[in-house]
Amino acid sequence: MSIITSAVQYILDLGASAMLPIILTIFGLILGQGFVKSFRAGLTVGVGFIGINLVIGLISSYAGAAAQAMVDRLNLSLNVLDVGWPVAASITWATPIAVMLIPLLFIVNMIMLALNMTKTMDVDIWNYWHLIFAGGVIYYATGSLPLCLLCALIHAVVTFKLADWTAPAVGSFLELPGVCLPHAETVAWAPVCYALNRVWDKIPGLNKVDVTGDTLKKKLGFIGEPMFLGLVLGLVIGALAGYDSKQVILTGVNMAAVLVLLPRMVSLLMEGLMPISEGARNFIQKRFPGKEVYIGLDAAVATGHPTVVTVSLIMIPITLALAIILPYNRLLPYADFAVLPFTVIWAVVASRGNIVRSVLSSSVMMCGILFIATNMAEATTAMGKAVGFAFPEGATQISGIDASCHILVWVFAKLCDPANMPMFIAGIAVAVIYFGLWYWTRNDVKAQVEAANAAK
Known part of the structure; x- marks a missing residue:
């Protein structure tokens, strides 16, 4: 067991950018794509992920640092430290259940595919940590191995079904055909975001506002382009941080670079993915005629959309403001500002790229995320x-924006603690509301795609 654990840990320590080329090369060979074509595709995807991470690193380096400066200026004393997703992932992989859950999750995915219970083929093994996180929380809260494995597997099943449901929107709006996003902390918010979009439809005035990247560019020309918007948002963030003029300008230019470079890095990643995606489609169609399969990938492939990046930058000061004014919050946001492009994806997709609605939905989401971060600390x-x-040094409790995006993990934690009756009841209520919203909006993705196709 120690040898297996060490081998698995070695592979996991490589990270997604090194794991994916290996996995996709093997996957391509299984699909009959040949070694050269498979390896080239896998390596291109790995290079694309490195590019995405480098660009997202700019958000952390400049916007994250600016956010910390804002916190210092305001002299905030929030006592739950945001340690960021890398720490959350590392803690999750270090749990004793991780080595058991990796093959179990893969087997469950394959069984569901074989039985037509899902169309998602999740090749993003590294991000299994989001699914394993549910089991880790329950394991240390209850000490029950069967219960923690059950929660992790339920989490996976729900995530695969959410990925199936939202895949048509990934292909239509995000222009990633044949791809789905079984990224638990992002896709979990899709039912909430589609429900909020219905609410915005009912509000007079707001339902007439349609501010998208395309409309801004059409009406404003250069000043409506993502590059200029990134510059302005960066300048505003730098000014709010109290920077001098030099640092304000650097923040602005680097945020402009984020909005230009991130979509191009995603394009590079998709260049590598397409041969594998087409190979998988042909492989399945030959052996299972009429069966549709989506390739499940890291939500990083969606962060290149200009509106996603724009909304994530707008959400930096809003998140800080919410952290200050919400009476229940104790999280000091900082390290996880780099994951905001992941957090806002479904707010953007559900609103069809409407920036105003996306910001409103993201703000509502952040209220919930900050509650979970404090409650689960x-x-x-x-x-x-x-x-x-x-x-x-000085940190007594840790949490994070990314780790707190897992709605179902919070629900599992509350349902596994019946001794705390108020929270147990709250867990039941949230579960009922969550799946009720999903049922309420069950046809919205299909309607969105049909409307988009009709408009072409």
């Missing part, structure tokens, strides 16, 4: 201590 901290995470 004790569980996340216990998990970190159990695997030997080195806490920063």
Whole structure:
């Protein structure tokens, strides 16, 4: 077992950018694509992921640093430290259940595919950590191995079904045909965002506002282009941070670079993915005529959409403002500002790229995320201590925006703690509301795609 654990950990330590070329090369060979074509495709995808991470790193380096400067200026004393998704992932992979859940999750995915229970073929093995995170939280909260494995597997099943449901929108709006996003912390918000979009439809005045990247560019010319919007947003963020003129300008130019470079890095990634996607489609059609399969990928492939990046930059000061004014919040946002492009994806997709609606939906989401971050801080901290995470000096509790995007993990945690009756009831209520919203909006993705096709 120790040898297997070490081997698995070695592969996981490579990260997504190194794991995916290996996985996709093997996958391409299985699909009969040949070694050269498969390896080239896998390596191109790996290079694309490195490019995406480098560009997203600019958000952390400049916007994240500016956010920290805002926090310092305001002298905030929030006592739950945002340690960022890399720490959350590392803690999750270090749990003893990780080595068991990797093959279990893969087997469940294959069984569901074989039984036509899902169309999602999740090749994003590295991001299994989002699914395993549910099991980790329950394992350290209850000590029950069967219960934690059950919660992780339920989490996976729901995530695959959400990915199926939203895949047509990924192909239509995000222009990623044949792809779905079984990225648990992002796709979990899709039912909420589609429900909120219905609410915005009912509000007089707001339902007439249609501000998209295309309309801005058409009406404003250059000043409506993503590059200029990035510059303006960066300048505003730098000014709010209290920077001098030099640092304000640097922040502005770097945010302009994010809005230009991120879509191009995603295009490079998709260049590598298309041969694998087409090979998978042909492979399935030959052996299972009429069966449709989506390739499940990291939501990073969606972060290149200009509106996604624009909304994520707008959400930086809004997130800080919400952290300050919400009476229940104790999270000090910082390290996870780089994941905001992932967090807002479904707010953008559900609103068809309407920037005003996307910001409103993202703000509502952030209110929930900050609540989960505060409420789950004790569980996340216990998990970190159990695997030997080195806490920063002065930090007593840890959490994060990314880790707190997992709605179902919060529900599982509350349902597994019936001794805390108020939270147990809250968990039931949230579960009922969540699946009720999903049922209410069940036809919205299909309607959105049909409307988009009719408009072409």
